[in-house]
Amino acid sequence: AIRQILQYPDPRLHKKAAPVALVDDAIRALVQDMAETMYAAPGIGLAATQIDVHLQVITIDVSDTRDQLQVFINPEILERSGVSVFEEGCLSVPGIFERVQRAERVTVRALDQYGKSFTLEADGLLAVCIQHEMDHLQGKVFVEYLSRLKQTRILAKLRKQQRKVM
Numbered sequence: 001a002i003r004q005i006l007q008y009p010d011p012r013l014h015k016k017a018a019p020v021a022l023v024d025d026a027i028r029a030l031v032q033d034m035a036e037t038m039y040a041a042p043g044i045g046l047a048a049t050q051i052d053v054h055l056q057v058i059t060i061d062v063s064d065t066r067d068q069l070q071v072f073i074n075p076e077i078l079e080r081s082g083v084s085v086f087e088e089g090c091l092s093v094p095g096i097f098e099r100v101q102r103a104e105r106v107t108v109r110a111l112d113q114y115g116k117s118f119t120l121e122a123d124g125l126l127a128v129c130i131q132h133e134m135d136h137l138q139g140k141v142f143v144e145y146l147s148r149l150k151q152t153r154i155l156a157k158l159r160k161q162q163r164k165v166m
């Protein structure tokens, strides 16, 4: 089912996600809901935190055919190298696109939706997205890397947008 995505500055976006103890059918159902929600938004990634589920689960699909889902459960970054700057967006901060500096390449270890451990070396958009989603699991939203002035302006803009919707 498509879930509601929390909108910044909702305080629930700052909660830290707990590790998944057992990758069972309930977790696989959560992954399905996250994928459905991500594709409908549309987005290239989604962290469970964004649908108010505080578990370390991430779905990503950076393919342009939108049919290559990648699932990361209890992800850990083992290595990071280089620097890349990329204009990022966020489904929890609609309409805001800002440049963020991150590692160019990451080696990440995680469990898949069947509980099997895997290690992946990523670069490019996949590396950027993995880091963006893992920030969400730590309760961090990409706008927090920006200057105070930019954050103030973004909050004002979002408040205006959210009032209109109400």
Ligand SMILES: O=C(O)C[C@@H](Cc1ccccc1)C(=O)SCC(=O)c1ccccc1
Pocket: 042, 043, 044, 045, 046, 047, 087, 088, 089, 090, 091, 092, 128, 129, 132, 133, 136
């Ligand atoms: O809020 C999120 O985590 C989703 C976010 C992921 C992300 C985008 C860009 C850089 C880093 C992380 C999004 O998917 S925002 C929407 C977006 O960028 C996009 C949507 C459809 C097609 C292509 C990109």
Ligand SMILES: [Zn+2]
Pocket: 089, 090, 091, 092, 132, 136, 142
């Ligand atoms: Zn985001």
